[in-house]
Amino acid sequence: MTEESGNQEKQLNLDELLHFFTASFFYFAGTTCLIALLSDKDLTVANVGDSRGVLCDKDGNAIPLSHDHKPYQLKERKRIKRAGGFISFNGSWRVQGILAMSRSLGDYPLKNLNVVIPDPDILTFDLDKLQPEFMILASDGLWDAFSNEEAVRFIKERLDEPHFGAKSIVLQSFYRGCPDNITVMVVKFRNSSKTEEQ
Template sequence: MSLLSLLARIMRYLLLRPETLLLLCVSLALWSFLFHTDEVKTIVQSSRDAVNMMKGKVAEMMQNERAALDEEFSKTWQYKSSTAAVYSIQGRREHMEDRFGILADTLNKSHPTIFGVFDGHGGEAAAEYAKSHLPIMLRQQLQRYEKQKENSALTHKSILKQQILNIDKEILEKLSASYDEAGTTCLVALLSEKDLTVANVGDSRAVLCDKDGNAIPLSHDHKPYQVKERKRIKKAGGFISFNGSWRVQGVLAMSRSLGDYPLKKLKVLIPDPDVLTFDLEKLQPQFMILASDGLWDAFSSEEAVHFIKERLDEPHFGAKSIALQSFYRGCPDNITVMVVKFRKKGSKAAG
């Protein structure tokens, strides 16, 4: 909260309360009546003028505060279906660089549903490209796989990894041609009837609530300070330094991403995803959360699961509530939260 906002609230709640102003005016009027001095009359009038002027200042500051808040929520995206909801806000950032996507095969609902969250940085171009092209590429490959899976060595896991690497090549080729240094995280989940496959590049995160209410990590953040990542960066001839957070080459606060062609040329940054597969019949999940790091800067995985579990009956399954709560806790970033509910019977989610 700014100093002006704090001053405005003090004036509004303390100095400008009716009883305070009444007591001040009565005291000055009594003084004037008893002593009949022109000086006191002048003081009374000056006090009234000052109070009126301060009221105007407070009203102006309140208006400016409301305008600033409206600007912070100037880009708010939301989505709602019977099994999934998303709430995404620009927050305190100058630009909205988060993107998300949900793609189901309406012709064949036995094919996996694709969920994705992409947290852009250095511009929105990389996140926009990944959101617009990766789900479609995945659906095409998954459809081919379903037709010939008995004679194919491919799996959902290998398809997901290869398509993420392919999309990174496309982003690098497209953006480097225009000297656009934008990059993005990539968090994608493939949900079928019995299995859940999750791939992650960067520091967006997915977590699942199992049948007992426990938080099950579906992904692992890629941060420069992690031993494995730090060794790889050092071996490539790079370095990490602390500037508010640990950063690759003093620039990027994650150790893997899509795009970011200057750091990719130095080979200190890689696009390789971690891909994990989960048995839904064993976990019998209640819901899962996919979110950009704007949420995880304000909530731990366990706290987020508990928060959403208490709000699954809300219109956005708690996604709106937790996104706004992250903002009110002071998160300076864009915030995107996706909540996917699972059917209780058979532990399946609708496509």
């Protein structure tokens, strides 16, 4: 089994475990999942939903590490339509007029219809080529208020204290009017093969 298929299987199993333990009292709840696994030379990122990873390289460029799963994307829209579902606009594009992302863990009423799925996208990056300085892993509450480039610039100015940078950008997202929950993690790379999580 490859690392990529192993990660996908773990996320699918996690969705099944959530269903087993929460079906009777949190049947309608759902969440995103964003995982970053670091090895000596590679960074593997798996995501389900609309949490997002963004890396800052040595030149200050914002490199997307994941793709949001949104119902308006052509690939997702076609898959939803093939499953017999629909998307509609209610402040944002939503699956069955309800959910603003097209993949998730949980959200079982939509899973039963097969219009929302738990299948992750998994991407692997060569750290020697990227030469990363830091990465941001965050829920959509941040990305509703900041572009990738804005977030990278904001954190770069506060990189001596990544923990402070993460707290500061959460507050800025809130001040910009984000009504959603906001979770941010900043991981500072010491060099191409080691990281320091703060």
